[in-house]
Amino acid sequence: MSNDFDYAHNNKNVIWMSQNTNHLPTHTAVQEAIRKSADEREYTKYPLASGLPELRDLILSDLSLPDQELHITNGGTEALYCLMRHIQPKGSEMITSDPSYFVVHKFAKLGGAKCTDTPIYNGNYRFDIEDIKEAINPKSKSIFLIDPINPLGSTYPREEKKAICDVAEDHNLWLIDDITYRDFAPNHTLAADLLPEKTITAYSVSKNCGLAGMRVGSLVGPKEFIRNIRGTMVSDLGINVVGQRASIAALKTKSEWLPGLVETALKNQTIIKNAVDKIDGVELPVYPSAASMMVIDISKHNANPQEVQDKLLYENDIFVRAGNYVSTRFGENFIRVSFSIPTPEVERFAEVFPIVMEELS
Ligand SMILES: Cc1ncc(COP(=O)(O)O)c(C=O)c1O
Secondary structure (H helix, E strand, O other): OHHHHHHHHOOOOOEEOOOOOOOOOOOHHHHHHHHHHHHOOHHHOOOOOOOOHHHHHHHHHHOOOOOOEEEEEOHHHHHHHHHHHHHOOOOOEEEOEEOOOHHHHHHHHHOOOEEOOEEOOOOOOOOOHHHHHHHOOOOEEEEEEEOOOOOOOOOOOHHHHHHHHHHHHHOOOEEEEEOOOHHHOOOOOOHHHHOOOOEEEEEEOOOOOOOHHHOOEEEEEOHHHHHHHHOOOOOOOOOOHHHHHHHHHHHHOHHHHHHHHHHHHHHHHHHHHHHHHOOOOOEOOOOOOOOOEEEEEOOOOOOOHHHHHHHHHHHHOEEOEEHHHOOOOOHHHEEEEEOOOOHHHHHHHHHHHHHHHHHOO
C-alpha cells in the first residue's frame, strides 16, 4: 500500500482520484493569503491556540450556527481523534457503518471502544433507521454519521436526518455529523440544526476549499462541550497559521467559486457514468453522488478491485482506491474514484477504464 503512495507522490503525471481531494481552482485570494503570511513570516510564532478569530467566525457563519462554539484543529482528523478520546471510553460502543471512513473507527478502537459497522451496502446505501435502533445498547455513546458518506456519496434527506436525531435524543447519544463533503451536496441538512445540544460537527476545509495539504479543520458543538474538550486537544500550540490564512481567504470568497466547482464536479460524474454504462458487469450504486467521490461496483465483473487499482496506477498513471480501504465486508465489490479534479483528467480515466476492464475480463 505505501508503495502505491510512494509511486504516486514521486510521479507528477499521476491523475489523483484516490483521496477525494479537490484539485479544481478556487480563488486567487487563497494563494495571495499564503504568500502574504509567508512574506510576513507569521510562521515564526505559535498561533492562537483556539484558532484565528476571523476563521472561527467564518466557520460558524458558513454553518449558520452562531450559538455554537468551535475549536480549530489539525484537519477534521484531529477533531475526530480527540472526540473519540473524549466520548468513547474503553468498553463503550459507537454506531458506525460499513462502508465508512474507517480511520475514525480506528481512533475509537485505539481507546478500547467497539464499532458496530452496520452494513449499508444495500437499499439506499445509507443508514436505515431500524438498523440504527437495533444496534443501540446500554454501552452505546454515539452515532457516527458521515453525510454525505465517504465512499458512497449518499446523503440523508432532511426527514431521515431528523429521524436519526430523534433516536439519538431518545437514547441520550452524541450524534457525530461528519460534514467533510457537505458543500458538494445539492441539499444538505446539518444535524446541529435539528439537535444542537447533542450534535458534534466535524468540519474540514480539505475537500470543499481544496486545502487538504494545509491541514485545517474544526470541531463544532455546544458551547459547554467545546469548553470542556478544549483542554484535551492534541495541538496545544495551535494550528498551521498559513493554512488558517488560506482557509480564511477561501471561506471569504466561497460564494464566488463554489457554484462553478460543484458544476464541474457534476459534469465529471456524467463523464464517468457514460464510461461505466458501456462496461458489462460494472455499475454505480449511487448516482449522482452528493460528495466528491463515488463507488464503482465491479462485483459482477471478473476483475478484482486491487487488480483494477494496480493496472490503472502502474500502467496508466491513474490512482483510484480498491474498496477494502473503506469496507471490510464489501471491499471486494468496488473501487472508489474521486472526481473533484480537472475535466481532462476525468476524460482520460473514462478513456482508459473500459480498456482496463476489458483486459481484466
Ligand atoms: C469522512 C471524512 N472525515 C474526515 C476526513 C479527514 O479530513 P481532514 O483531516 O483532511 O480534514 C476525511 C478525509 O478523507 C473523510 O473522508
